[in-house]
Amino acid sequence: MSYLNFVQTVPVFAEKICDYFEKVELKTGKNFEKVVEKYTLDFDSIVGDRVEKEPKPRKGEPTPPTPRARKYYDRACFIRKNNKDSERGLLDYSRLMFCLYMSIINNSFKKIEDLDFAFKSLNLTKMLEAMCRETTLLGRKSKFDIKDPYSSDRSTFVITVIMFYYMKSKEVIGEY
Amino acid sequence: MADVVVIRTVDELRKFLNEKGLMEIVLRAKNQKFKTFIKVALDQPQESEAKKQIKKVMNLLNENNNLSLKNLNLLNNISKLNKLNLVLNGLNLCSTWVGFAIMYEKLDRMSAQIADVVNVYKEANKIRIDFEFRKILSEHSNMLDCRKKQNYYTEEQMRELVDGEYNVLELLIDIFLSDISNDRDNLLFSILSLASMLSVSIIYFDEIYYFQNKEAIGDGNQWHMAHDKWVAIFDKLSSSKFIDTIQDCGLFKMGLNTIENDCFYISFYDRIRELKQDIEDNQFMIKEIDDKELFDIVVKKSSEEFQNEIEDILEKAGVTVGTYDDAIRVAVA
Numbered sequence: 001m002s003y004l005n006f007v008q009t010v011p012v013f014a015e016k017i018c019d020y021f022e023k024v025e026l027k028t029g030k031n032f033e034k035v036v037e038k039y040t041l042d043f044d045s046i047v048g049d050r051v052e053k054e055p056k057p058r059k060g061e062p063t064p065p066t067p068r069a070r071k072y073y074d075r076a077c078f079i080r081k082n083n084k085d086s087e088r089g090l091l092d093y094s095r096l097m098f099c100l101y102m103s104i105i106n107n108s109f110k111k112i113e114d115l116d117f118a119f120k121s122l123n124l125t126k127m128l129e130a131m132c133r134e135t136t137l138l139g140r141k142s143k144f145d146i147k148d149p150y151s152s153d154r155s156t157f158v159i160t161v162i163m164f165y166y167m168k169s170k171e172v173i174g175e176y
Numbered sequence: 177m178a179d180v181v182v183i184r185t186v187d188e189l190r191k192f193l194n195e196k197g198l199m200e201i202v203l204r205a206k207n208q209k210f211k212t213f214i215k216v217a218l219d220q221p222q223e224s225e226a227k228k229q230i231k232k233v234m235n236l237l238n239e240n241n242n243l244s245l246k247n248l249n250l251l252n253n254i255s256k257l258n259k260l261n262l263v264l265n266g267l268n269l270c271s272t273w274v275g276f277a278i279m280y281e282k283l284d285r286m287s288a289q290i291a292d293v294v295n296v297y298k299e300a301n302k303i304r305i306d307f308e309f310r311k312i313l314s315e316h317s318n319m320l321d322c323r324k325k326q327n328y329y330t331e332e333q334m335r336e337l338v339d340g341e342y343n344v345l346e347l348l349i350d351i352f353l354s355d356i357s358n359d360r361d362n363l364l365f366s367i368l369s370l371a372s373m374l375s376v377s378i379i380y381f382d383e384i385y386y387f388q389n390k391e392a393i394g395d396g397n398q399w400h401m402a403h404d405k406w407v408a409i410f411d412k413l414s415s416s417k418f419i420d421t422i423q424d425c426g427l428f429k430m431g432l433n434t435i436e437n438d439c440f441y442i443s444f445y446d447r448i449r450e451l452k453q454d455i456e457d458n459q460f461m462i463k464e465i466d467d468k469e470l471f472d473i474v475v476k477k478s479s480e481e482f483q484n485e486i487e488d489i490l491e492k493a494g495v496t497v498g499t500y501d502d503a504i505r506v507a508v509a
Contacts, residue, residue, distance in 0.1 A: 068420070071424070072427075075427065091433075091434065091435070170435050171438075172435065172439045173442075174442030174445065174446050175442070175445060175446050176414075176419060176442050176446070
């Protein structure tokens with residue numbers, strides 16, 4: 001793409017995204033802040049239960065170490081509660097949740113104790129496919145309604161894509 | 177009246193700063209007359225000229241070391257990593273007497289704290305061998321000083337130095353992984369510095385060992401028996417276990433955000449791989465040249481070329497060599 005095309009495309013694309021979220025607001029009655037909040041809660045709901053909990057100490061024995069994945073999840077929850085409205089907070093929250101979710105996917109959706117924090121480990125297609133397959137009611141119902149493009153569930157997917165490419169734009173180049 | 181300028185980020189305001197780095201805002205009274213003048217400084221502190229020059233020079237120098245400029249700029253922005261930058265920026269300060277004098281000063285200042293942590297760890301793990309961080313620093317410094325005077329260490333002296341650096345580094349790595357020290361960034365700085373020192377010492381040792389023993393060894397393994405063990409420590413430092421610990425340290429102990437943390441552990445990893453690569457490149461060069469006299473000429477020539485290259489870059493940046501030395505000293509103060 002030439003530089004001129006790029007310069008013209010960015011504002012047009014930004015406008016399209018604004019239009020999209022405006023339609024979501026009209027359809028669901030939720031403003032953008034609420035849509036973002038739902039995105040953070042959605043990730044919490046597909047990640048939280050699959051992160052190994054802090055082991056309980058046994059009498060007379062030293063406290064066992066907190067699983068690494070739990071430390072990262074707790075940090076993400078802290079950011080969600082205290083700092084999610086800032087651009088940096090949302091970026092950090094998304095990165096931690098994406099890495100946790102990707103590790104869960106790679107562990108066949110079983111509980112994880114550890115995670116791969118490298119940005120290179122993230123695979124957007126795999127994450128979106130896994131989210132499409134998430135279910136509720138003991139597997140009888142899809143967790144996310146993605147048929148309606150302007151539903152709040154679908155907007156979680158859109159924000160996931162936006163946040164992934166935002167991270168990619170800030171990717172640190174290196175060998176690891 | 178001038179057009180209205182829409183500002184979205186603090187950075188967009190920077191174009192309005194005057195030569196002193198301040199922005200002046202005028203408030204009008206109801207009668208349109210000036211009511212107050214306010215001087216505004218943006219949150220970033222004003223950089224001294226010396227610091228600006230360091231950044232400029234470091235950036236230019238790093239172009240030669242294939243280090244991503246983007247990464248370097250990001251590292252420079254993370255004030256918590258200023259000290260670590262010294263060893264992450266691609267210039268191996270441990271290879272020359274002048275460079276090491278800067279590192280020595282910094283490391284020596286923290287050697288008492290490191291010794292305390294080492295003693296606690298040794299007691300807890302019943303380790304009796306006596307490894308002294310400060311002794312290793314002084315020995316490395318002495319070795320470089322002897323090289324400066326062309327009074328080179330013997331093979332045995334060099335082997336003892338390499339072994340000593342290896343043992344202390346191994347111990348510091350274990351301490352870092354065991355999570356007993358609260359002073360993790362100082363510990364990491366010491367580890368990275370020792371890794372740089374070890375890389376330099378192995379390179380010098382290989383030169384001595386190869387040329388002194390190649391006739392006797394013939395077609396056998398031309399390197400010292402412990403060589404693979406020494407070099408394996410760079411694999412340990414770039415292992416996923418160690419990098420995981422660095423990621424945790426950046427996020428939880430140093431309070432870095434995710435982008436800063438990426439920059440932190442990726443730069444660390446790349447630097448460690450470079451140190452290992454330096455040793456392997458040197459081995460390749462020794463074997464290719466295979467002649468002590470010729471090898472010495474090549475080394476001398478390439479260091480002269482490197483010196484000229486640095487001077488060229490400094491000249492392009494408008495910095496005199498003296499200013500550069502001063503600037504580096506300001507950076508580590």
